[in-house]
Amino acid sequence: MHVKKLIMLYFSPTGTTKKIIETISGSVQCETLETIDFTKKKIRENADVDLNADLVIIGTPAYYGRIPNEVTDYLSKIHVNNVYAVLVVVYGNREYEDSLKELYDTACAAGFIPIACAAFxxxxxxxxEKLPMAHGRPDDMDLERAKLFGATIQKEFRSLITLDNINKISIPGSSDYKNKTMPKYPVAPETLKECCAMCNRCLEVCPVEAISVDGQSNLRTI
Ligand SMILES: Cc1cc2nc3c(=O)[nH]c(=O)nc-3n(C[C@H](O)[C@H](O)[C@H](O)COP(=O)(O)O)c2cc1C
Structure with a gap:
């Protein structure tokens, strides 16, 4: 079956999730490809978006083995009517723990029907430089895998949307994630007062708009 309209829906503060989602999508032939990058706060404020498509590929990084608050908040404002979705988490090579499970539950609650899932x-x-973690990833091999994943979605779309497949999807992780202890501090960058010229450039470049001039985090406590 042909995928006419494909939507990429992702949150990606440092760009790796974006790269993976674009690579997967690049292997799915479609007539219309749309992007909703909800990394920026002002995009997240408007959840009244048209997500009617043959397929939506949803991507998020794993934070503390879960998905970021910004992602759960945004997806919980969205309501679609049985739209097929591919769910992807991207993690920094520690572990993705329950993040894919949480993304699955959150997407289902929004009305998506997950047909395939992956972690990259x-x-x-x-x-x-001092403490490299998964430096340079996704590398060529990761991107080949992402392409293959996209090509498989394209090739197997008809069988992926069968009830048999949908009922068979099993996601690693525990549904008990809500009861797990999470860090109880707000995530905020620290300013070196002696170096800061108060140019406010950081306010503009911070991808999730987490910085305010008073040095307090705009992000909610996790
Ligand atoms: C607050 C925070 C928590 C994170 N927690 C995890 C984690 O639990 N496991 C892991 O492997 N990577 C973790 N990471 C790394 C990200 O999942 C990884 O860098 C991801 O590629 C970032 O995606 P992005 O480039 O699209 O923002 C964390 C990163 C941040 C900023």
Missing amino acids: IGEHSYSS
């Missing part, structure tokens, strides 16, 4: 490795957001 991306460079860890906290990776540095």
Whole structure:
């Protein structure tokens, strides 16, 4: 079956999820391809978006083995009527734990019907020269796998949307994730007062708009 309209729906502060989702989508032939990148706060404020498509590929990073609050908040405002979805988490090579399970539950609650799921490795957001974590990922081999995943979705679309497949999808992780202890601090960058010229450039470049001039995080406590 032909995928006429495909939508990429992702949250990707440091760009690796975006890269994986674009690579997967690139292997799915379609007539119309739309992108909803809800990384920015102002995009997340408007959940009144048209998600009627043959397929929506939803991507998110794993945070603390879960999915970010921004993703659950945004997806819980969305209501679709049985739209087929492919669910993808990208993690920094520690573990994705219950994140795919949480994405699955959240997408189902929004009215999506997951037909395939995957977890990919991306460079860890906290990776540095001193402490490299999954440095350079996704690499060529990861991207080949993402292409293959997309090509399989394209080729097997008809059998993936059968009830038999949908009922068979089993996701690693525990449904008990809501009861797990999460860090109880707001995630905020620390300012070195002696270096800060108050140019406010950081406010513009922060991908999730997490910085405010008073140095307090705009992000909710996780
Ligand atoms: C707050 C935070 C928590 C994270 N928690 C995990 C984790 O539990 N396991 C893991 O493997 N990677 C973890 N990561 C790494 C991200 O999942 C990884 O870098 C991902 O590729 C980032 O996606 P993005 O580039 O689309 O933002 C975390 C990153 C951040 C910023």
